[in-house]
Amino acid sequence: MTDSAILLIHCPDQAGLVAQVTEFVHRNRGNIINLDQHVDRSIGHFFMRIEWDLEGFLIPREKINDYFDTLLGKTYDMKWQLHFSQRKPKIAVFVSKASHCLFDLLQRHGTGEFDCEITAIVSNHRQLEGLASRFDIPFHYFPITAENKAEQEAETSRILREAETDLIVLARYMQVLSNDFCQSWAHRIINIHHSFLPAFKGARPYERAFERGVKLIGATSHYVTADLDEGPIIAQSVEPVTHHHTIEDLKRIGKDVEKRVLSQAVYLHLRHLILPFGNRTIIFN
Amino acid sequence: MTDSAILLIHCPDQAGLVAQVTEFVHRNRGNIINLDQHVDRSIGHFFMRIEWDLEGFLIPREKINDYFDTLLGKTYDMKWQLHFSQRKPKIAVFVSKASHCLFDLLQRHGTGEFDCEITAIVSNHRQLEGLASRFDIPFHYFPITAENKAEQEAETSRILREAETDLIVLARYMQVLSNDFCQSWAHRIINIHHSFLPAFKGARPYERAFERGVKLIGATSHYVTADLDEGPIIAQSVEPVTHHHTIEDLKRIGKDVEKRVLSQAVYLHLRHLILPFGNRTIIFN
């Protein structure tokens, strides 16, 4: 696999930005592998993802941030993230009782589609401990009550930080994380909500979808913010349903949508293809 | 085209209903063309659509309702609608300024896909008068203000009833009909709402969808009730959108979804394939 660097950049738009950034790479003997940009002209803001081969690149990787800041970032009031393809992201998966999303993540990890390490499975139930151990992944049992929540979250955070966790995936995890937790892991928690947001936020979306008599059910993956089910959406998908379907059928059909929408979001995040901006996301090619 | 009768029936479920109804048709020399039924076992309710060829049918059409009531309807506490294929439904289309939905209805009417008469185009603006006259359809201009609304609705109703109108299609009609109007035309008004209900009810759904950063936009056709955008859903569809799309793009893409979802609902209604029940719809094959 190529040893590459990925920059996700955004700043106020002006003439010449693409040229400036590509020049920065070229001038320093980097070979561009991927380039995608977007200008939101309604607000005059520029977004770019550039990936280049580090072989022969003049600037040592530990200095790239600094050079970029000095030569471009400051000048153009840029905000950016710098990633390296060789650093394999570490992800923790939070689950409750439903296994289908976790299973799908394990499948993609197993085939190498997800180039990452799954360092922990965290759960408020013991149900999925067996599945975790089938795949030799450390399982951490953290039952949550009103009284112990803050403490359990703190301990969970501690374990995850020790393991240098980059991303938390809530795979039908049914506890609501505290604002503090969400903020300390901002843009590093992906959740799957089992409805087509913003319809049916919160609890029991399938029951409510059934009552409303919708003809499509959906699922939404998003970054978690302090407001439940309100964070920037990454992916959504739907499946048709009819009067023949009971609530149980909706849940069964919905599981497939949840799996693919959550996995799609995780895939995009691991490939550094998502740039959250305001309450929306830019998904680069 | 076959001269057929269509019964849409529903009642509390019990053993033998399908046999009873099919027997009713057979015994009277009717040849069944189409049969579809559904039991909602969670509430023990039975739904059926049966269509049969009237050629050689023993009961004269003006007596079918009465015979059915006497022989089956009363016994099984049935509610039903009886339709005849040879009666071409008459529809009125309400529009404001946007023409795309009206155009699609005219196209399907023109090809014969909609076997109906379009007896009137009603509008609160003059914009689409030219289009109505291209297709030789009477255009009725009814501008609405707070003061004249009741009167305009009454006059509109009068004209529609005189023309024996069966169905009103709100094709991006932007006025909110009064409760009285909705109730006097219950289950005979189909509306297209330019969002995936129940998300983004009411005004400016595309702007709100854009702000929320959804990755799919949708449209919903439904029967109109007293509550805005709350009536039983008939059809829904979605299209993917990305960060590249402006609000204008969302509207452009959305128009296509609106057209097909509204036309799908009208097609199903004209073929007597929809049975509204509670706030949901059974869509028969």
Add this chain to the structure above:
Amino acid sequence: MTDSAILLIHCPDQAGLVAQVTEFVHRNRGNIINLDQHVDRSIGHFFMRIEWDLEGFLIPREKINDYFDTLLGKTYDMKWQLHFSQRKPKIAVFVSKASHCLFDLLQRHGTGEFDCEITAIVSNHRQLEGLASRFDIPFHYFPITAENKAEQEAETSRILREAETDLIVLARYMQVLSNDFCQSWAHRIINIHHSFLPAFKGARPYERAFERGVKLIGATSHYVTADLDEGPIIAQSVEPVTHHHTIEDLKRIGKDVEKRVLSQAVYLHLRHLILPFGNRTIIFN
């Protein structure tokens, strides 16, 4: 879970078939749980699926076939299959090197969505032996060469019959089964082909799809017949692709379509919802 019987019936159409069959169940104190039927009027053929609760049913299960044949089957020239919900089907999964489809089947089996036993994983490679053993499923290694093929197939068939296997699922199994094998397991082998049939039959469909520049890629699940990729189609689905996607991307995206389309077919088969007829399938509700 309900102890039910399921009949899948088809015969030349005539008046009264639905009534006859439902009467057969009612008269013998069976309570109908599910009923779906279809008439193909272009050929005058009738299809039905009826499921009823066996509790209190007068005819003992080992005699149902005989009674049905005597009382209805012969009279109406019916062909039928009789299944019992309490008999958990046994399935064998054939794989080569790709694991994603197998994994998805294991996930649905694990959650109980597939109510069946997975009695064997058969493979012409050793790659997936580890995965089989993680899930405690017997793994049978059968490498195939031109010389040993007949013998390997015979031995495989023997093992499967001994285990009373009901269904063989080819989960991206890359060997072509012989005509003899296909015929001896007629309508009991489901394959996933990684294209939208009949486009791109045979080898390397993704490469060929890429060359053709299609904008959608698909997958098809079908019953296996003697003719490669020609058997009756059960399910199909597609995903959009663009010029940005390489052949590797097509394969990655395609895997998701393969998973869901194969699993959908297996689900329908396990629930006895499929009736193959000619080279097509009736999929009941």
Add this chain to the structure above:
Amino acid sequence: MTDSAILLIHCPDQAGLVAQVTEFVHRNRGNIINLDQHVDRSIGHFFMRIEWDLEGFLIPREKINDYFDTLLGKTYDMKWQLHFSQRKPKIAVFVSKASHCLFDLLQRHGTGEFDCEITAIVSNHRQLEGLASRFDIPFHYFPITAENKAEQEAETSRILREAETDLIVLARYMQVLSNDFCQSWAHRIINIHHSFLPAFKGARPYERAFERGVKLIGATSHYVTADLDEGPIIAQSVEPVTHHHTIEDLKRIGKDVEKRVLSQAVYLHLRHLILPFGNRTIIFN
């Protein structure tokens, strides 16, 4: 509407191309409105679409081609197309008897979604003359026989050239155009084929789809080449079908797919968003 220039460029890939082209625009006081590029790394080829506001642009429009060629085109072995937003493209629509695609084009033209002139409707039947005249579009009747085909095509070409026609849209036009005609209008004829290519090329695709028992039907829009249904694909879409659907139902459902897929292709072409390359298309954002 902005007065803009659009360049569609492709050439062998090398470092600095994006910078070079954007610089060309900037240096000459052009303000970039839209920029999208793609590199096919498997063949080392670069593709770009750049659109800029001509207000204040230093190079007069009649000289842009020449300057671009001199300063960039030759150096980088580029091939390009230059378009101006203010030149409203002129399209001719070819039809036979089916009106649905033509109608959809007329609807989008009527709303301004298609910013173009429809200068002629050409047909080998008289059926749609009425529709053409409702919309005040010149109708040209050209019945085709083996004997008169070359002559009719020549006359048609002459009329179209006189009207400075930019694009021919075959809207379910059932005649096969000669190689000569296709070549003289290379990349300027868009056809809709009523199947999901490459499945069911040629005649009677719905009948053949029905026989094959597919569970999805589709349509494909593409540029016409000398080989029937083989040209570069622009757009494709599908709709689900079931055993309930007759061949007539497939045609009815298929019409909707044809409409949207053809109209999508025409929209993209009119906006100069398509770059055909080899037998494929790049569709820019």
